[in-house]
Amino acid sequence: MNAPSCHVSRQGTEPLESASDAPTAPPPGGMGFVIEGLGTALPQGRLEQAQTARALARISGSDPAKYAALFRRANIQARHFALPPDVLSDLVEGTTHTDSPFVPRPGSDQDGPSTGQRMKAYSQFAPELALRAARIALEEAGVAPETVAHLITVSCTGFAAPGVDLALIEGLNLPRQVQRLHVGFMGCHGAVNALRTARGLAAVEEDPQARLLTVAVELCSIHFRSRPDPRSVVANALFADGAAAVVGRGERHATAASLPTGSGYRVVDGGAMLFPGTAEAMTWTIGDHGYEMTLDPRVPEWIGAHLRPWLEPWLARRGLGLESIGSWAVHPGGPRVLDATAEALGLPSEALAVSRQTLAELGNLSSPxxxxxxxRLRRRSAPRPVLALGFGPGLAAEVLLLE
Known part of the structure; x- marks a missing residue:
């Protein structure tokens, strides 16, 4: 084989009101956040899904055929991982040429590396990935680093202080006076929270040249566990690594030339909903051997019960209906999440084609x-407005409306 190229819930059917459900007029003109540049980055290491299944089955002492069958249900072809190619090669080949704590040794703890060792890997590999995405976004926007007045970082897979934010300031030569904010532990909808925050900051920023840079980076794979319990297998089959960044400014300061036409987006509104009685539906907790995820198999059922009764009125208060949405950017938490969303909202199969394709090609990268x-929607000149939708611990749904 070639070396790899490198969460007792009570159920309810009536959604609870949230602050974002209060009667709201359409957002006033000039209060949007204009995205001028967008960049994405993936690690060098890439494994086919079958390779990953075989490696993790061997490490966990599981039946390879059963493990492979569970992995196939994820509808993923390949994923990118931040661990170095030689470490991935050891994992795939069953060798021990590296001294990485991620490569199991005979008699080693089946729980894998300690949380400290996993955080060390995060600190080592996350900054470079975040920098790559940020550089692409700044270059696309034609924005000088010294104009960045606000830096928002997003991650739920690692913590360090100083951390990714400082690496971005140093690596991009951002102003020493840049104002920082971290959106942490929000899960798969973290970038939605960050862009909604960017819109709020942009609305009060007085400097017409000031830009806001948002960077989301996740190394989900450093939390893979080799124990053959169902929760670990599901996470191992779905998650991957990556980073993405956007740079922009408030609509009131953007020139006509920089307003979105065929390429950029304008964030015009956002909303959130905590589904009642689902606090244990999805959890992400810090353990002695990394972060541990639990995912209740009833999550699709709760999406079916609560999403549409909340989202339809939310759109209606903005003069929109489900049929008004030109394109859907639904976070592909997994095939069942996408199926439940499409069924709940009555969407045609092609509405979530980009979400399904992204899941197949990259896996679940969490916040980015x-x-x-x-x-991907931008490259296709997909119809607008776009509704971005993600789910996370709570169980929560978070949305963004973009034009």
Missing amino acids: TILFLLE
Whole structure:
């Protein structure tokens, strides 16, 4: 074989009101956030899904055929991982040429590396990935780093202080006075939270030249566990690594030339909903051997019960209906999440084609995935407005409306 190229819930049927459900007029003109540049980045290491299944089955002592069958249900072809190619090669080949704690040794703890070792890997590999995405976004926008007045970072797979934010300031030569904000532990909809925050900051920023840079980076794979329990297998089959960034400014400061036409987006509104009685539906907790995820098999059922009763009125208060949405950027948490969303909203199969394709080609990158979807929709000149939708611990749904 060649070396790899490198969450007792009570159920309810009536959604609870949230602050974002209060009667709201359409957003006033000039209050949007204009995305001037968007960049994405993936690690060098790439494994076919079958390779990953065989490696993890061997490490966990599981039946390879059963493990492979579970992995095929994810509808993923390949994923990118941040661990170095030689470490991935050891994992695939069953060798121990590297001294990486991610490569199991005979008699080693089946729980894998300690949380400290996993955080060390995060600190080593996340900054470079974040920098690559940010550089692409800045270059596309033609924006000088010294104009970046606000830096928003997003991640739920690692923490360090100083961390990715400082690496971005140093690596991009951002102003020492840049104002920082971190959106942490929000899960797969983290980039939605960040862009909604960017819109709020842009609305009060007085400097017409000031830009806001948002960078989401996740190394989900450093939390893979080799124990053959169902929760670990599901996470191992779905998640991958990547980064994405956007740079932009408030609509009131953007010139006519920089307003979105065929390529950029304008973030015009956002909303959130906590589904009642689902606090244990999806969890992401810090353990002694990395972060541990639980995912209740009833998540699609709860999406079916709560999403449309909340989203339809939310859109109606903005003068829109489900049929008004030109394109959908639904975070591909997994095939069943996409199926449940499409069924709940009555969407045709092609409405989520980009989400399904992204899942197949890249896996679930957690927070950066929404930005990958926006980039793919943009390249296709997909119809607008776009509704970006993600789910996370809560169980929560978060949305963005983009034009």
